[in-house]
Amino acid sequence: MKKILIAYTSRAGTTEKMANYLAEGVRMSGNETEVTKISSIKTEKDLFGFDGYLFGCPTYHKDMTSGMKQFLFLAEKANLIGKIGGAFGSHTHSGESAPMIFETMQHVFKMDVIDLGPLNLTEAMMETNEGLKACQQYGKALSQKFI
Helix, strand or coil, rough: CCCCEEEEEECCCHHHHHHHHHHHHHCCCEEEEEEEEHCCCCCHHHHCCCCCEEECCCCCEEEEEEHHHHHHHHHHHCCCCCCCEEEEECCCCCCCCHHHHHHHHHHCCCCCCCCCCCEECCCCCCHHHHHHHHHHHHHHHHHHCCC
């Protein structure tokens, strides 16, 4: 059994909902997960002991939140090279944050990112069963990288 950290920030609760549905998908695949807000991660040592990582943030004014940017600088110190990872985020109309996080994980952190790319859903989609299923499937897909 592998252990996956799902670390997120959420402004209106939608990205938090995504994090919890992603965790369901990870658990459905027989793996363990810890879901936490990025504000509770104080040092890079808090990122140790995990086999995989999912980082999430909503898009706010066509960008990541400042908290997520600071978190990514902290995560870079954790040396996540080769670790399995993915990114997710919610948005109302533009959706830039999840791809930016994903590209940081892939190109800066040199992580083994999920083939599906970032999970980027509108807030309206998260109010449907399709949104729930998309999150669960992404969590399952990340878990399959361990096989």
